[in-house]
Amino acid sequence: MYWSKYFIPTLKEVPSGAEAVSHQLSLRAGLVNMLTSGVYSYLPLGLRVLNRIEQIIREEMNAAGAHEVLLPCLHPVEIWEKTGRVETMKDVMIQFKDQKGRRMCLGPTHEEIITDLARQYVQSYRQLPVTLYQIQTKFRDEMRPRFGIVRACEFIMKDAYSFDKDADGLKKNYDLMYEAYKKIFSRCGLEVTIVEADSGAMGGSLSHEFMVSSDIGEDAVVCCEGCGFRGGVNDALDNSRPCPQCRKSLKKIPALEIGHIFQLGTKYSAALGGLFVDEDGKQKPMIMGCYGIGVSRLIAALIEVHHDDKGIKWPEQVAPFNVEILPLQIGDEQTMSLARRYYQELQSQGFEVLIDDRDESAGRKFNDADLIGIPYRIVIGKRNLQTGHVELKNRLSGETKIVGFDEVTGDLVKGAFHA
RNA sequence: CGGGAAGUAGCGCAGCUGGCUAGCGCGCAUCGUUCGGGACGAUGAGGUCGGGGGUUCAAAUCCCCCCUUCCCGACCA
Numbered sequence: 001m002y003w004s005k006y007f008i009p010t011l012k013e014v015p016s017g018a019e020a021v022s023h024q025l026s027l028r029a030g031l032v033n034m035l036t037s038g039v040y041s042y043l044p045l046g047l048r049v050l051n052r053i054e055q056i057i058r059e060e061m062n063a064a065g066a067h068e069v070l071l072p073c074l075h076p077v078e079i080w081e082k083t084g085r086v087e088t089m090k091d092v093m094i095q096f097k098d099q100k101g102r103r104m105c106l107g108p109t110h111e112e113i114i115t116d117l118a119r120q121y122v123q124s125y126r127q128l129p130v131t132l133y134q135i136q137t138k139f140r141d142e143m144r145p146r147f148g149i150v151r152a153c154e155f156i157m158k159d160a161y162s163f164d165k166d167a168d169g170l171k172k173n174y175d176l177m178y179e180a181y182k183k184i185f186s187r188c189g190l191e192v193t194i195v196e197a198d199s200g201a202m203g204g205s206l207s208h209e210f211m212v213s214s215d216i217g218e219d220a221v222v223c224c225e226g227c228g229f230r231g232g233v234n235d236a237l238d239n240s241r242p243c244p245q246c247r248k249s250l251k252k253i254p255a256l257e258i259g260h261i262f263q264l265g266t267k268y269s270a271a272l273g274g275l276f277v278d279e280d281g282k283q284k285p286m287i288m289g290c291y292g293i294g295v296s297r298l299i300a301a302l303i304e305v306h307h308d309d310k311g312i313k314w315p316e317q318v319a320p321f322n323v324e325i326l327p328l329q330i331g332d333e334q335t336m337s338l339a340r341r342y343y344q345e346l347q348s349q350g351f352e353v354l355i356d357d358r359d360e361s362a363g364r365k366f367n368d369a370d371l372i373g374i375p376y377r378i379v380i381g382k383r384n385l386q387t388g389h390v391e392l393k394n395r396l397s398g399e400t401k402i403v404g405f406d407e408v409t410g411d412l413v414k415g416a417f418h419a
Numbered sequence: 420c421g422g423g424a425a426g427u428a429g430c431g432c433a434g435c436u437g438g439c440u441a442g443c444g445c446g447c448a449u450c451g452u453u454c455g456g457g458a459c460g461a462u463g464a465g466g467u468c469g470g471g472g473g474u475u476c477a478a479a480u481c482c483c484c485c486c487u488u489c490c491c492g493a494c495c496a
């Protein structure tokens with residue numbers, strides 16, 4: 001992609017009102033734009049990151065045997081009355097009447113909808129287990145949206161729902177999702193702390209939260225100063241908390257919830273008539289689990305964890321581009337032909353390449369490159385050109401390397417230039 | 420929903436104890452010079468001072484109401 005023909009509106013100054021680092025950088029790097037409080041547009045760079053995260057999620061969910069669907073955002077309120085959640089979730093539910101006077105709402109989550117769907121098609125234990133998932137926009141009327149896309153009124157979630165004939169099946173699916181989540185976050189470049197948690201408005205028995213430690217976290221985990229052990233905050237241990245591994249003291253650190261999985265049981269299937277006929281000929285409610293990831297929030301979490309004072313440092317797996325080429329003198333034919341050559345070669349080898357061909361000063365290109373945080377950088381400038389070299393820079397490690405013209409793509413392809 | 424802060428050009432801000440044609444930086448446009456860490460000069464475009472009402476000879480500036488945004492708290496996946 002040629003930057004001059006693309007849309008990456010970077011900002012030099014911190015937009016007023018943006019306090020959290022991830023909020024500042026997501027605006028400055030041109031990832032997102034606020035329409036109104038808690039409602040954001042995704043710009044090309046932000047959308048690329050979103051798509052890469054979604055791709056990882058899809059691969060791992062599919063590998064775990066889940067099938068992708070897309071449920072509606074628009075729901076009739078009656079279905080929410082059947083489970084009583086029109087009451088328990090009324091504070092976050094955006095409701096209105098359509099022109100026919102029908103009471104509608106925008107889906108804050110989808111247990112009711114998916115259960116209604118499964119109810120219609122699943123009649124027998126032979127059709128179980130089944131796990132469906134979607135990546136979709138959720139709407140929650142948050143009293144207080146916070147930190148940009150961290151807590152928004154409209155946000156993107158991956159939500160999966162498993163249906164089983166018995167508790168054993170649920171346990172297996174739950175464990176499968178638990179492992180899939182670990183892979184997803186690890187592949188995204190995030191270190192998570194998994195803690196047992198309260199099921200809240202979802203209901204059900206067991207649940208686990210996947211937390212990333214971050215200053216802007218609205219929750220907390222405990223961390224051992226000795227061995228590095230991490231775990232959930234247990235109220236019973238709030239006053240004196242020895243580490244279960246090394247007995248040293250634990251301290252509480254703020255953490256951001258990016259995933260939450262629940263063993264729901266039969267709350268929704270029973271309320272909505274999600275029944276099947278078991279092997280013994282008897283009708284039983286399906287046993288459900290649900291599994292959520294805050295996909296858009298992941299972007300903020302990634303920035304919180306991977307940045308420095310100059311900008312974002314995207315992990316390779318989620319970066320909007322793999323390589324950025326910086327031709328410093330766009331008027332110089334040797335510079336530009338070299339830039340175009342690397343652009344072609346790297347693209348043909350499967351890299352996503354951004355080339356900053358704007359007629360801007362070197363300083364601005366460097367600063368913008370640091371800001372948007374593409375992992376690898378090729379700098380083509382007079383300084384090294386005369387001796388037949390260009391500069392490679394690793395944004396993550398800060399390492400730079402001067403290499404000959406012909407070593408560039410080989411080094412990147414072989415992964416030789418890794419931190 | 421309680422407490423605090425703030426709304427002036429696309430962005431960041433100054434001006435506000437009432438007083439001249441509303442200013443600065445960045446960005447933007449044209450021209451010239453630059454070209455390895457947010458270059459320089461010249462010229463220029465761009466404003467319902469969040470909205471409404473009031474006080475006054477005169478309101479960005481004072482008073483009242485409303486709207487919006489951000490932060491802390493409560494609430495929440």
